[in-house]
Amino acid sequence: MIQAFAFYLFAALVVLSAVFVITARNPVHSVLWLILAFFNGAGLMVLVGAEFIAALLVIVYVGAVAVLFLFVVMMLDIDFAELRAGFVKNFPLGLLIALVLLAELTLGIGAWTLGGIDLGTAAGDAAPIIGATNTASLGAVLYRDYLFLFEAAGIILLVAMVGAIVLTHREGRAPRGQQNISKQVSRRPDEATVMRQPTVGEGIEL
Structure with missing residues (x-):
């Protein structure tokens, strides 16, 4: 209940x-x-x-x-306002897609009520472990039957991450807005910004 x-x-x-x-x-x-x-x-x-x-x-x-x-x-x-204008403009296309999805749902529900599809009998190789939870069974299958594929996927993601870091942080190029730490550290005091307090109406020399 x-x-x-x-x-x-x-x-x-x-x-x-x-x-x-x-x-x-x-x-x-x-x-x-x-x-x-x-x-x-x-x-x-x-x-x-x-x-x-x-x-x-x-x-x-x-x-x-x-x-x-x-x-x-x-x-x-x-x-x-622009969002509402776009909604009205694309309303016929959205209505057509909604009708197609409704027809697919009706067809699927009708096929399900007539009877399920016979997909054959299970071989039993992927049977869940007796006494184990759903997560434990999934982990056992993933790290036992598909270990090499799992490791290959991890290596591909690692290479993609390293490639993205290399492409965005190239040596010898300082994109706009990125700090150059070594240049800031090696700067001499006379190259730094000097704060002046001129009197009223006198101005400063550039």
């Missing part, structure tokens, strides 16, 4: 939050409603026993992606 109540509560809040994400006039409020939708989606994942996916939703999507969206939206100077 409590599981069914929690499921309908989380599902209703996800749908309601998604509606407010679309209909909110303030982009900051839209991002906040999106964060609420992520939290309720994580609650649904906990109900079905996928606690690892729930943790990913909270840590990655709420803690990183949604907060990044929030900071970007807060720093942008958004013209709401």
